[in-house]
Amino acid sequence: MINYPNGKKVVKTSNQKNSNKVIKSKSLSNANRGMDLEHDINLSNEYYINAKLAFIYKRPTPINIVKVDYSKGARITDAYFEKQSTTDYNGVYKGRYIDFEAKATQSRTSFPLSNITKHQIIHLENVLSAGGIAFFIVEFVSHGEIFLMDAKFIIDKYYHSERKSIVYDDFVKYGHLINRSYKPRIDFLPVVDELYFK
Amino acid sequence: MINYPNGKKVVKTSNQKNSNKVIKSKSLSNANRGMDLEHDINLSNEYYINAKLAFIYKRPTPINIVKVDYSKGARITDAYFEKQSTTDYNGVYKGRYIDFEAKATQSRTSFPLSNITKHQIIHLENVLSAGGIAFFIVEFVSHGEIFLMDAKFIIDKYYHSERKSIVYDDFVKYGHLINRSYKPRIDFLPVVDELYFK
Numbered sequence: 001m002i003n004y005p006n007g008k009k010v011v012k013t014s015n016q017k018n019s020n021k022v023i024k025s026k027s028l029s030n031a032n033r034g035m036d037l038e039h040d041i042n043l044s045n046e047y048y049i050n051a052k053l054a055f056i057y058k059r060p061t062p063i064n065i066v067k068v069d070y071s072k073g074a075r076i077t078d079a080y081f082e083k084q085s086t087t088d089y090n091g092v093y094k095g096r097y098i099d100f101e102a103k104a105t106q107s108r109t110s111f112p113l114s115n116i117t118k119h120q121i122i123h124l125e126n127v128l129s130a131g132g133i134a135f136f137i138v139e140f141v142s143h144g145e146i147f148l149m150d151a152k153f154i155i156d157k158y159y160h161s162e163r164k165s166i167v168y169d170d171f172v173k174y175g176h177l178i179n180r181s182y183k184p185r186i187d188f189l190p191v192v193d194e195l196y197f198k
Numbered sequence: 199m200i201n202y203p204n205g206k207k208v209v210k211t212s213n214q215k216n217s218n219k220v221i222k223s224k225s226l227s228n229a230n231r232g233m234d235l236e237h238d239i240n241l242s243n244e245y246y247i248n249a250k251l252a253f254i255y256k257r258p259t260p261i262n263i264v265k266v267d268y269s270k271g272a273r274i275t276d277a278y279f280e281k282q283s284t285t286d287y288n289g290v291y292k293g294r295y296i297d298f299e300a301k302a303t304q305s306r307t308s309f310p311l312s313n314i315t316k317h318q319i320i321h322l323e324n325v326l327s328a329g330g331i332a333f334f335i336v337e338f339v340s341h342g343e344i345f346l347m348d349a350k351f352i353i354d355k356y357y358h359s360e361r362k363s364i365v366y367d368d369f370v371k372y373g374h375l376i377n378r379s380y381k382p383r384i385d386f387l388p389v390v391d392e393l394y395f396k
Contacts, residue, residue, distance in 0.1 A: 055324045057284055060258040063274065076261065076277040086255055090288065092297070095329025097290035126253045131293025 037104045037139045037146075037186075041089065044184035054189060056091030056098055059084070086123045087134075093189070094197060097132035099124065100151075104139040110165035111138055113158055121158050124151040133196050137178065137188060140168060147175035148191045235302045235337045235344075235384075239287065242382035252387055254289030254296055257282070284321045285332075291387070292395060295330035297322065298349075302337040308363035309336055311356055319356050322349040331394050335376065335386060338366060345373035346389045 067078035134151035332349035
């Protein structure tokens with residue numbers, strides 16, 4: 001754990017699992033909730049892998065390496081985060097390609113579209129055009145609810161919605177609640193079954 | 199370009215495209231040839247993405263972040279490379295999940311199985327068990343030939359071969375030559391079509 005003078009703490013972490021995880025000691029931020037959701041999805045994916053149900057992985061954060069110190073056995077001493085050109089999660093389930101992005105929002109009333117980048121939208125459109133399964137996992141933290149929403153719906157809103165967000169009620173109406181459990185923490189696979197395999 | 203006292207040069211690069219690319223000014227090493235193959239496959243994947251044929255990406259190298267300097271806008275100042283728990287490439291093509299690893303060898307006579315990690319083998323077995331398409335792209339540099347070999351064949355050799363390598367002749371007999379062209383540089387998709395979609 002690294003303590004910074006501004007009160008932020010940083011846990012040693014890997015870009016394979018959680019992104020660089022900043023723990024704010026007091027208030028809960030969107031970023032923090034996003035990290036919690038990410039962490040829980042990673043654990044769920046691990047559960048699915050161990051159970052041989054599905055093989056879905058978080059894509060490591062792309063990093064641009066500037067300097068490597070070979071005297072210390074290939075230690076990276078200067079690098080910076082790059083923008084992801086795809087989504088965070090992909091893998092295979094029952095022969096189909098699965099691709100999704102996970103987002104959390106503190107808002108009670110809507111999900112801000114600013115959470116999504118153009119690159120992600122284009123990538124999901126590409127996946128859909130190629131016959132893959134694509135969706136979002138969206139957590140409404142204040143409601144304690146996690147929804148699976150097919151990417152088509154969100155892409156359509158991204159391009160055509162006059163609002164800069166998708167209202168919570170749309171998730172209730174057109175999305176699908178995902179159950180939390182002890183293991184897996186976010187049991188999204190049954191919802192995927194319901195939506196795409198029946 | 200960063201010049202090191204030992205004669206190695208390092209180009210600024212990203213773990214999204216080529217891994218940290220070391221250019222040795224004189225001799226060609228296996229690592230270098232691997233980087234060339236990787237580079238050419240990345241370019242080919244870009245071609246396929248732009249042509250909307252297939253959406254296959256190189257997984258960024260997993261990196262364990264130790265220290266981030268927030269005073270310089272989230273600059274990573276200490277990190278190290280982690281082992282990949284999956285393979286380098288995956289994506290979607292004609293509704294199927296595609297997963298592969300790319301390797302190059304200088305040997306004229308065989309492909310060393312030490313090039314492959316247990317993690318990669320297990321991952322490819324998982325992919326196959328879940329109905330995904332899995333293969334290796336293997337370049338025999340000295341022959342100037344690139345083969346696509348289904349993962350089943352290589353997995354079987356990994357577990358059951360008395361030799362610690364797969365002979366070149368097996369690639370000629372059971373593998374499939376991939377054509378090089380101007381664009382895409384390594385045109386593996388037609389071979390995938392032939393093997394898995396007919």
